[in-house]
Amino acid sequence: MRxxxxxxxxxxxxxxxxxxxxxxxxxxxxxxxRKQQQFLSQHKMDVCFSSPxxxxxxxxxxxxxxxxxxxxPDPRLVEVDYGIWNGTSIDExxxxxxxxxxxxxxxxxxxxxxxxERESENQVLQRITSFKRMLETDYRHKQVVVxxxxxxxxxxxxxxxxxxxxxxxxxxxxxxxx
Numbered sequence: 162m163r164x165x166x167x168x169x170x171x172x173x174x175x176x177x178x179x180x181x182x183x184x185x186x187x188x189x190x191x192x193x194x195r196k197q198q199q200f201l202s203q204h205k206m207d208v209c210f211s212s213p214x215x216x217x218x219x220x221x222x223x224x225x226x227x228x229x230x231x232x233x234p235d236p237r238l239v240e241v242d243y244g245i246w247n248g249t250s251i252d253e254x255x256x257x258x259x260x261x262x263x264x265x266x267x268x269x270x271x272x273x274x275x276x277x278e279r280e281s282e283n284q285v286l287q288r289i290t291s292f293k294r295m296l297e298t299d300y301r302h303k304q305v306v307v308x309x310x311x312x313x314x315x316x317x318x319x320x321x322x323x324x325x326x327x328x329x330x331x332x333x334x335x336x337x338x339x
Contacts, residue, residue, distance in 0.1 A: 266315055
């Protein structure tokens with residue numbers, strides 16, 4: 162599940178590893194997370210893993226505030242580090258670097274020629290693969306919720322052999338077998 166809507170989402174700012182007041186959940190984001198809580202209450206969940214960034218942990222806390230579900234932050238679920246692009250206007254980035262904009266994913270592409278401080282796609286895939294292996298080993302027969310970020314979910318789907326049809330929306334839930 163992708164985290165709830167933040168002020169940066171509303172202002173079309175590329176968040177990446179940004180963890181400031183801009184990345185706080187909006188009132189609408191909080192309300193939507195509470196609605197999603199009702200959906201999750203219909204299912205028995207054993208554990209929730211979350212990115213350590215506050216937009217994801219805040220979402221997880223809202224989702225499970227009335228339920229006895231352990232929330233475990235995991236650094237492997239943190240959003241991609243866009244380096245010097247973290248906190249930059251998406252419209253500005255699209256204008257300055259059109260070749261790195263993926264309109265299908267509605268996100269900036271991370272590759273070796275982007276910018277010197279960015280995290281590589283390979284590093285992201287290694288983190289996700291490591292996390293997936295842990296789930297397969299330790300949580301195979303459990304009901305697990307993972308609250309993370311759009312880029313991470315897109316890459317996770319690629320690893321699962323599923324192509325992303327549309328950009329991952331805030332609070333979108335995607336079910337994958339462990």
